[in-house]
Amino acid sequence: MRIVGFSGSLRTGSYNTALLRAAQQFVPPSGVLEIASIAEIPLYNFDVENAAFPQAVSKLKDRIAAADGLLISTPEYNNSIPGVAKNVVDWLSRPPDDADRVFRGLPVAVMGTSPSRFGTVLSQNAWLSVLRTLETRPYFEGRLVIPNAGKVFDEHGAVADAKVLALLATFVAGFFEFARGQTRQGAAPG
Numbered sequence: 001m002r003i004v005g006f007s008g009s010l011r012t013g014s015y016n017t018a019l020l021r022a023a024q025q026f027v028p029p030s031g032v033l034e035i036a037s038i039a040e041i042p043l044y045n046f047d048v049e050n051a052a053f054p055q056a057v058s059k060l061k062d063r064i065a066a067a068d069g070l071l072i073s074t075p076e077y078n079n080s081i082p083g084v085a086k087n088v089v090d091w092l093s094r095p096p097d098d099a100d101r102v103f104r105g106l107p108v109a110v111m112g113t114s115p116s117r118f119g120t121v122l123s124q125n126a127w128l129s130v131l132r133t134l135e136t137r138p139y140f141e142g143r144l145v146i147p148n149a150g151k152v153f154d155e156h157g158a159v160a161d162a163k164v165l166a167l168l169a170t171f172v173a174g175f176f177e178f179a180r181g182q183t184r185q186g187a188a189p190g
């Protein structure tokens, strides 16, 4: 099982990137969680798409199309999806006649953390309409909403809270199990 994950934050000290890295320790022995960088994804522009489709987007599309699932670690901005993160998925859905190859039937899990008391719950909800539009298979059997991020991670970005680690372990194991149970056209065998 090969899952591709990206963090919807560009900042070096991102809590959501730290959460995604921490998730790797709970991947089952037969699986892998590859972390994809979104740093090279440009701002979406139809003119750019028409003139020269960005290589960074093509590469990420191919990685996800060949994967068994996608894990999005999302921040929350103004009670919704940060533009940086939404921009990535908007690019990945282009051109429309290639969107099925990337997203249709794709198992997708969303998790997130923020310094507030609400821990990205509204951002995670906002992702649902996007995931439905793209005809993915969202993972609904678990939820990972981590509030008070400032107290959860240590200065190296490691999860310093045993309860959060346990929640993360359950979430990651559950998502891999869910993804294993799905059959995707276009995903590479193995």
Ligand SMILES: Cc1cc2nc3c(=O)[nH]c(=O)nc-3n(C[C@H](O)[C@H](O)[C@H](O)COP(=O)(O)O)c2cc1C
Pocket: 008, 009, 010, 011, 013, 014, 015, 016, 017, 075, 076, 077, 078, 079, 080, 113, 114, 115, 116, 117, 118, 119, 120
């Ligand atoms: C423009 C902006 C809007 C924000 N809005 C929210 C919000 O609605 N809810 C929330 O919990 N945190 C909000 N925050 C705080 C972010 O959760 C915080 O910056 C967090 O560290 C971002 O995730 P990251 O650490 O992965 O970069 C906002 C931050 C910015 C810059």
